[in-house]
Amino acid sequence: MIRYAAQKLDTLESAITAGYLNMQNLPYTEAVDELMEGFIEYQAQVYKNGAWTKPTAWDSCKFNFGDDIGERTAYSMFFEELRDIPNMIPSLKETGFYISGSNWISDLIVTPLVLVGLKLAPKRGIRPLGKLMWWAMGKTKPPYLVALKVEAKGQLNGSPAEVHARIAHPDGYELTAIPVVAYLKQYLDGTARKDGVYMMGHIVEPVKLFDDMQKMGVQIIESLDLLPT
Helix, strand or coil: HHHHHHHCCEEEEEEEEEEEEEEECCCCCCHHHHHHHHHHHHCCCCCECECCCCCCCCCEEECCCCCCCCCCEEEEEECCHHHHHHHHCCCCCCEEEEEEEEHHHHHHHHHHHHHHHHHHHHCCCCHHHHEEEEEEEEHCCCEEEEEEEEEEEEEEEEECEEEEEEEEECCHHHHHHHHHHHHHHHHCCCCCCCCCCCCHHHCCCHHHHHHHHCCCCCEEEEEEECCCC
8 A cells, every 4th residue: 555655755754554354254264373373573663754763662643544534543653564664665764564553442451451461371361351451342333444544645756745535344354365366467477476485565567456356346445636835
């Protein structure tokens, strides 16, 4: 999504991404186990003022996900694929990923218990703590939706500009699978095929990826606005 926003601007200076996860009555699968495994080595660093913060540091922000979801408090969460983005886009001074809170039960009670429990019992705790987290996340209100959004700022034609882009789908599992299928189309036609090992988000052509995801049922909302100088 950061690379998609960069395609819309001449110079990208800031790109903040955030996720909203609110699924109802979905079965517990091994994908939730993988999510819990990610919490074992949880990092929350973000890229600010041209440098990564400490791995143990965390940040929060108010993030507007759109009219249907509204503004939510979101908490920083680091993914390894973010690390090379500033090298790929040298003009970038600020970036990071934030995950929105689900509800007060999950945010204030269950999540702290899960983080502590996984530190104490990283192997045995994955499944029981994962089920506890999944139960708490199910206590949310509509809209039932999984959404990812980027808010980016930079320069366009010599003027300050910002790009907002959101992808969303009511089924989180489909939203996980659709980008992979869209990437495979690029791999097969040679657009995103390179020798060696790469992360998908680093080599895929982002505009074509978004177009193909939309054709497969992903909702995409975006805007590009010039800012007053």
